[in-house]
Amino acid sequence: MASEKRVVFRSGWLPWALLAPQVIVILVFFFWPAAQALLQSFQQSDAFGISTEWVGLQNFENLLKDDTYLASFQTTAVFSVLVAGLGIGISLVLAVFADRVVKATLIYRTLLIWPYAVAPAVAGVLWLFMLAPSIGVVSYALRAFGIEWNSLLNSTHAMTLIVLASVWKQISYNFLFFLAGLQSIPKSLIEAAAIDGAHPWRRFWTIQFPLLSPTTFFLFVINVVYAFFDTFAIVDAATQGGPGKDTAILVYKVYYDGFKALDLGGSAAQSVVLMVIVIALTVVQFRFVEKKVQY
């Protein structure tokens, strides 16, 4: 596919007019605020915004010395590895089996894509309801096994709650990509292996899994981005970062420090750190897209 058109229209002003709406929006609401965040991260202002002074890298140094920030980093790392790992593992299993039951694949797909339509905040509320300490159906069942479930007091329980809600919400998305990936693997490869006597289990590990690796890697990046950023609503609805700060992931902390604690400089410095993380993840993702295996 050509990356340029051979035949084009000629007009001095029209292309500018066509681009104007999008460019105005990205300048006003994306680049200007991002530049402000960068600027603020080098400044310190008091809570009323009366005085502002230039403090260089002070905000970043404070962040590195701040135990709650480092703890939040660790929380986010644990959380995103769990969400990405579980989400990818479960959906891969489902997709592999759905790919096998040829005639029923579409039925299962229809039944499994529901959570995609559920808002993260609503997903958080649903799981909170199921796992609420005294009234939740699941926590009631857990009590029968001798587990006193209380996500308001026990941080492992709280973390489990947000991981479950996030994985549940993301399964549909991963499943659709794995299914599309599996269906694009040529049947002849699988048939040839079957004729050579390879069992389904062996075929999965030697053919399907390696050929799916681009999809798996892509989903890993997407799931990490999801866990970092899109799960804010789940955390806010289900645990509000509690108990204590044990489920306060980085995005939740930026919001909390900026809007509740009004520490603008610190919050901006955290934003900049997040920006660096997104840029790194996006670069990784696109480097990989270029090299993507085509079958």
Add this chain to the structure above:
Amino acid sequence: MIERRPGLTVLSHAVLILGVLVVGFPLYLTFVASTQTAEAIVHAPMSLLPGNQLIENYTAALQGTGMGAASNAPVGRMMMVSLITALVIAIGKIAISLLSAFAIVYFRFPFRMLFFWAIFVTLMLPVEVRIGPTYAVVASLGLLNTYAGLTVPLIASATATFLFRQFFLTVPDELVEAARIDGAGPMRFFKDVLLPLSTTSIAALFVIQFIYGWNQYLWPLLVTTEESMYPVVIGIKRMISGGDAATDWNIVMATAVLAMIPPALVVMLMQRWFVKGLVDTEK
């Protein structure tokens, strides 16, 4: 299916049915809870069969006549706010992305690729990494608690622009030449040739962006402070106080079901385009 292995087929169905049950259970439970009285839910364990309060709960939720300790804003109004927001975001994103992609592909002008990359880079600047300053901009423009404030800052779309650009590049040049010979100008060509060709991509993007708009949480949380401008996703969170008995769970769950219906309908009715669009746009 390559070979006949009845055992494996049974296992496949067993795993998938288990998967569907686990994935569907929270949704079923939500529906069940939305048909019971608040007392029945709080009295653990709640019944796993639908109760008889369906009409009462949904009416109470829609009109905001619940007795919960936290917010009791009418959900009907919130659904309206969500619907308008999601539609404006989805249609707005598609419209401005179509125009920018058209300009970038079909014209030659200075800084063309710079604009393309500038739009593309916004992928790396999600709302979450610039919430404070973006809020400040919207506040200084006086857009808090307005539909413009809820939608316009989210309306730029790198993915949509990129997708339309890729698609326009595959449109044969002969069509432009034919249009030129027939005396059609660029806008006429855009309206009568490109738009009709793009309907599938537009439909696919509409589903994805509608859900994106409907499910927005962090941004509306910042820019809406009045109950009358809450989207339903925010409203539902405000109805929960603490997480236990003081919350009117039956009304909350009725609201949750109401909040899920529009995006679920869009996904189900447009499943074919949605799956295609999702798998295509992200590549």
